[in-house]
Amino acid sequence: MNPRLQLLQPYPFERLRALNAGITPNPALRPISLGIGEPKHAAPKLIEDAILGAMKGLSGYPPTAGDAKLREAFSAWLQRRYGLTVDAGTQVLPVNGSREALFAFAQTVVDGSRPGATVLCPNPFYQIYEGAALLAGASVAFANSDPARNFAADWASVPAEVWARTQLIYVCSPGNPSGAVMPLEEWRELFELSDRHGFVIASDECYSEIYFRDEAPLGGLEAAAKLGRHDFRRLVSFTSLSKRSNVPGLRAGFVAGDASLIRQFLLYRTYHGSAMSPLVQAASIAAWNDEAHVIENRQRYRAKFAAVTPMLAEVLDVALPDAGFYLWAGVPRGDDVGDDVGYAQQLLAQYNVQVLPGSLLARESGGLNPGAGRVRLALVADEAECLEAAQRIVSFTRTFSAP
Numbered sequence: 224m225n226p227r228l229q230l231l232q233p234y235p236f237e238r239l240r241a242l243n244a245g246i247t248p249n250p251a252l253r254p255i256s257l258g259i260g261e262p263k264h265a266a267p268k269l270i271e272d273a274i275l276g277a278m279k280g281l282s283g284y285p286p287t288a289g290d291a292k293l294r295e296a297f298s299a300w301l302q303r304r305y306g307l308t309v310d311a312g313t314q315v316l317p318v319n320g321s322r323e324a325l326f327a328f329a330q331t332v333v334d335g336s337r338p339g340a341t342v343l344c345p346n347p348f349y350q351i352y353e354g355a356a357l358l359a360g361a362s363v364a365f366a367n368s369d370p371a372r373n374f375a376a377d378w379a380s381v382p383a384e385v386w387a388r389t390q391l392i393y394v395c396s397p398g399n400p401s402g403a404v405m406p407l408e409e410w411r412e413l414f415e416l417s418d419r420h421g422f423v424i425a426s427d428e429c430y431s432e433i434y435f436r437d438e439a440p441l442g443g444l445e446a447a448a449k450l451g452r453h454d455f456r457r458l459v460s461f462t463s464l465s466k467r468s469n470v471p472g473l474r475a476g477f478v479a480g481d482a483s484l485i486r487q488f489l490l491y492r493t494y495h496g497s498a499m500s501p502l503v504q505a506a507s508i509a510a511w512n513d514e515a516h517v518i519e520n521r522q523r524y525r526a527k528f529a530a531v532t533p534m535l536a537e538v539l540d541v542a543l544p545d546a547g548f549y550l551w552a553g554v555p556r557g558d559d560v561g562d563d564v565g566y567a568q569q570l571l572a573q574y575n576v577q578v579l580p581g582s583l584l585a586r587e588s589g590g591l592n593p594g595a596g597r598v599r600l601a602l603v604a605d606e607a608e609c610l611e612a613a614q615r616i617v618s619f620t621r622t623f624s625a626p
Contacts, residue, residue: 230357234350235583246568252575255612257600264469264523267516273509280501287498288489289317296511297477305445313482316489317499320474321429321463326355331491332391332423335360339388345376347400347584347594352393365588374401374551389422397430397440400584400599401551402544410446417457426460432467432517433524434546444480455480467517468510475507524548527606531613538620550600555623563598574615
């Protein structure tokens with residue numbers, strides 16, 4: 224067996240199941256889960272219709288690079304959304320959801336045979352980044368979140384010797400779990416560091432279409448173009464339909480950016496067997512070419528967050544994020560509640576609401592776990608269920624001292 228498999232840590236939800244194994248949730252209340260970031264809004268009918276209309280496509284093998292019409296849909300969306308000119312033939316590729324692509328990309332660009340090979344991640348972070356780095360033969364370094372900057376990664380805290388050996392950096396904007404969006408100046412700093420040290424930037428942007436401000440979140444490729452980096456050198460962005468279009472089961476997205484990296488990624492994917500099904504390609508074309516369902520979906524999230532956030536802010540350290548569908552909430556601490564894990568366990572036992580302890584989303588780095596003392600709340604259910612969950616959380620939290 225690959226010995227590096229032993230380096231992988233259990234996924235946060237596996238750890239949470241183990242921690243909750245001895246807990247009996249209050250049977251008088253129906254269970255509500257705010258733990259997993261799985262969209263619960265209905266999938267758009269146009270996607271279902273596209274799948275049904277593409278059944279004949281199952282009789283042939285799909286190309287790994289995807290159909291030309293699919294790649295054109297990607298580049299057209301990038302033009303509409305970010306004002307970018309992206310070559311549909313050389314700068315985009317379909318992927319089977321951003322999760323598999325984020326993992327596979329590290330296997331393409333990381334040279335694990337080089338001494339000290341390092342992949343840099345934000346902390347807290349999406350756990351795929353760490354697993355991808357370890358199985359590519361690299362070690363993992365972290366940039367802890369900064370509470371003073373809306374819990375965005377503090378790249379300035381990374382030592383110079385870590386930057387020097389970094390081959391790949393994962394960026395998540397809007398961030399998971401904080402929802403923080405990276406501003407242009409922060410991108411400028413990362414690009415300068417990339418030019419100096421030669422590392423590649425993988426920009427995870429799967430939450431980009433759920434936002435609460437008037438201005439849509441800045442994307443990595445958009446930032447590059449604004450700064451005159453029109454070749455997107457050493458930069459690839461990852462996005463998907465899962466959150467944008469409420470189809471996590473479709474496993475559909477795309478990557479875009481540096482043509483030389485895309486070419487090598489295509490080579491890897493050809494051998495890995497990562498071609499997208501013709502049915503999924505047809506559904507993707509329909510989804511990327513339509514914005515009406517995205518606008519409606521965004522409005523539903525805005526309504527939920529507008530209703531729930533002020534309620535929770537009365538008892539928790541929480542505020543409206545820039546984007547995404549999570550609330551990153553500080554919880555009360557003390558002998559009566561314990562830490563974030565204790566808070567989540569007692570909430571489940573007494574009020575049958577499941578949330579994800581923040582410490583499970585992070586690793587100890589620099590002597591601290593930057594997720595400790597916080598919980599992630601995924602407001603993915605309908606508004607009525609989210610409001611009921613919020614009311615229970617308020618009632619539960621008021622039994623403790625103020626945060």
